[in-house]
Amino acid sequence: MRDVSFGQYYPSNSVVHRLDARAKLLLTIAFIVMVFLVDNLLAYIPVVVFILLVTLVSRVPVLKVLKSIKAIIFIVVLMSIINLFANAEGEVYWSWWRLSITSGGVLTAINLALRLIFLVMGSSLLTYTTTPMELTDGMESLMYPLKLIKVPTHDIAIIMSIALRFIPILMEEVDKIMMAQKARGACFDRGGVFKRAKALLPVLIPLFVSAFRRADELALALDARCYNATPNRTKYKQAKLGWGDLVATLITGVFITLVVAINNNFWGLY
Amino acid sequence: MEQIAQKDIVISIDNVSYDYRSNSDEFVARGVKGVSLSIERGDFCVLLGRNGSGKSTLAKLLNGFIVPDSGTVLVNGIDTKNDDRIYDIRSKVGMVFQNPDNQMVASIIEDDLAFGPENLGVPREEIEERITWALETVNMSEHRKRSPNKLSGGQKQRIAIASVLSMLPEILILDESTAMLDPKGRAEVMETAMRLNKDKGMTVILITHYMDEAVGADKVFVLSEGELIGQGTPREIFRDRELIKRAYLELPIASSISLELIEKGYDIPFALTDEELVEGICKLK
Numbered sequence: 001m002r003d004v005s006f007g008q009y010y011p012s013n014s015v016v017h018r019l020d021a022r023a024k025l026l027l028t029i030a031f032i033v034m035v036f037l038v039d040n041l042l043a044y045i046p047v048v049v050f051i052l053l054v055t056l057v058s059r060v061p062v063l064k065v066l067k068s069i070k071a072i073i074f075i076v077v078l079m080s081i082i083n084l085f086a087n088a089e090g091e092v093y094w095s096w097w098r099l100s101i102t103s104g105g106v107l108t109a110i111n112l113a114l115r116l117i118f119l120v121m122g123s124s125l126l127t128y129t130t131t132p133m134e135l136t137d138g139m140e141s142l143m144y145p146l147k148l149i150k151v152p153t154h155d156i157a158i159i160m161s162i163a164l165r166f167i168p169i170l171m172e173e174v175d176k177i178m179m180a181q182k183a184r185g186a187c188f189d190r191g192g193v194f195k196r197a198k199a200l201l202p203v204l205i206p207l208f209v210s211a212f213r214r215a216d217e218l219a220l221a222l223d224a225r226c227y228n229a230t231p232n233r234t235k236y237k238q239a240k241l242g243w244g245d246l247v248a249t250l251i252t253g254v255f256i257t258l259v260v261a262i263n264n265n266f267w268g269l270y
Numbered sequence: 271m272e273q274i275a276q277k278d279i280v281i282s283i284d285n286v287s288y289d290y291r292s293n294s295d296e297f298v299a300r301g302v303k304g305v306s307l308s309i310e311r312g313d314f315c316v317l318l319g320r321n322g323s324g325k326s327t328l329a330k331l332l333n334g335f336i337v338p339d340s341g342t343v344l345v346n347g348i349d350t351k352n353d354d355r356i357y358d359i360r361s362k363v364g365m366v367f368q369n370p371d372n373q374m375v376a377s378i379i380e381d382d383l384a385f386g387p388e389n390l391g392v393p394r395e396e397i398e399e400r401i402t403w404a405l406e407t408v409n410m411s412e413h414r415k416r417s418p419n420k421l422s423g424g425q426k427q428r429i430a431i432a433s434v435l436s437m438l439p440e441i442l443i444l445d446e447s448t449a450m451l452d453p454k455g456r457a458e459v460m461e462t463a464m465r466l467n468k469d470k471g472m473t474v475i476l477i478t479h480y481m482d483e484a485v486g487a488d489k490v491f492v493l494s495e496g497e498l499i500g501q502g503t504p505r506e507i508f509r510d511r512e513l514i515k516r517a518y519l520e521l522p523i524a525s526s527i528s529l530e531l532i533e534k535g536y537d538i539p540f541a542l543t544d545e546e547l548v549e550g551i552c553k554l555k
């Protein structure tokens with residue numbers, strides 16, 4: 001079975017879970033921007049501490065957060081290798097033909113790997129602690145200015161919510177189809193790139209057919225449940241900003257300041 | 271005072287025909303033809319027919335998804351052609367489909383139940399009450415905050431029913447909602463539908479091609495090639511061998527054995543269920 005836990009909500013009633021989705025969204029964005037601005041390895045220490053603290057407070061198992069990295073490990077390794085050779089500054093450790101590994105290259109590779117990992121950890125903490133509905137409602141609310149210029153923000157929110165719901169279902173389906181094809185002698189992990197791509201075709205076609213069939217029934221189900229019946233739609237879960245959100249913002253703010261200060265050697269520590 | 275026993279008709283279909291047409295208005299397939307029937311409030315009705323016989327088409331006509339080419343469909347006295355009241359009809363006629371996965375819009379069960387009432391503009395507090403009630407009704411209260419992904423087929427389908435119940439429908443249509451389930455799941459859904467009918471007085475229209483699901487019905491309708499070829503109590507329908515053959519249906523084992531025995535001259539009553547058959551045979555001398 002494919003691991004579909006990435007991006008899945010982890011039910012709990014922790015302080016982090018109870019924060020307003022909008023606050024969490026904005027804070028996550030701030031966190032990600034910060035991670036991409038940091039280029040000093042020392043500054044990653046408070047980042048790790050912060051992620052650990054949030055994980056502990058949110059009562060999401062640390063292992064689950066670590067597991068979210070698994071989904072992108074391939075990209076991380078690939079990008080790191082490319083960067084390892086792309087940067088040729090600094091002391092040369094090893095060289096062969098035109099390739100060389102330098103201290104600059106190693107630093108860039110580590111930096112990039114850590115950034116990607118922190119990016120995924122941060123955003124998966126968001127999805128572990130926020131239900132898709134809260135998340136999409138939060139996005140809808142943050143998109144309010146767009147609504148004023150007649151962008152159908154509510155439809156966009158529903159589309160996102162449905163997409164989030166169907167990702168695990170379709171993943172499972174891919175597994176089933178692949179299994180069925182394998183049983184008939186198909187092979188997905190041998191041969192060159194083209195051969196492999198070609199082997200995927202008999203997987204994609206049934207997947208699309210089934211996705212369209214699902215879409216058909218889903219459209220009926222939306223209609224049957226009176227989607228678009230009235231412009232005065234109500235909301236069952238009304239998000240309200242509370243004191244907790246203020247405190248969370250302050251804590252995150254202090255933390256970001258700390259990281260930036262260390263990154264820029266504000267105190268002359270090194 | 272004399273009171274006239276007035277039958278309360280919730281759905282009346284009068285000489286309805288519908289053909290599927292392509293965008294360029296060419297005939298594609300016959301949906302239903304010349305169907306007339308009426309359904310009384312509080313009845314448990316079963317619509318029987320084999321694949322392609324027009325069952326889903328009839329269901330879509332009841333909900334105003336499609337409007338008849340000719341004839342009229344009245345739901346609670348409202349014509350489904352009346353665009354202004356289409357949502358009155360849709361909220362009164364709850365529809366549950368075959369694949370439970372394809373009917374859920376939210377990843378948390380209570381959010382999915384809230385979707386219908388939210389669309390109808392029901393106030394927050396009332397949505398809360400409706401969710402509690404609907405989950406209790408299908409015996410799934412403890413799953414309220416969970417994801418539907420890890421449930422069994424029967425449980426998922428019960429959630430799909432609850433999601434429709436939260437709109438407080440008067441009529442519940444189950445369009446082959448048991449077809450994808452294992453026997454246990456089928457039994458769960460059947461039991462839920464029966465209970466809704468008996469305890470809450472809900473009008474239920476169960477669409478299926480399994481005749482054994484029609485055993486407990488108040489009324490059975492049989493469709494074939496888009497036409498209504500028979501209606502009556504399960505006992506009347508099950509005994510009509512000619513009708514069942516024409517509809518390409520399969521009689522439950524118990525009924526078919528009892529029919530054979532009767533035809534062979536044994537003195538037993540016609541049986542709908544295994545229990546009835548056993549009882550009949552035991553009484554034989």
Ligand SMILES: Nc1ncnc2c1ncn2[C@@H]1O[C@H](COP(=O)(O)OP(=O)(O)OP(=O)(O)O)[C@@H](O)[C@H]1O
Binds near residue numbers: 290299300322
């Ligand atoms: N969207 C459509 N476009 C064209 N033809 C259709 C469409 N939907 C159904 N039909 C055709 O209309 C006829 C009746 O279909 P309908 O879906 O009502 O049957 P059904 O009794 O529900 O069958 P099933 O048991 O397969 O669900 C069939 O011949 C079918 O091929």
Ligand SMILES: [Mg+2]
Binds near residue numbers: 325326327445446
């Ligand atoms: Mg059908």
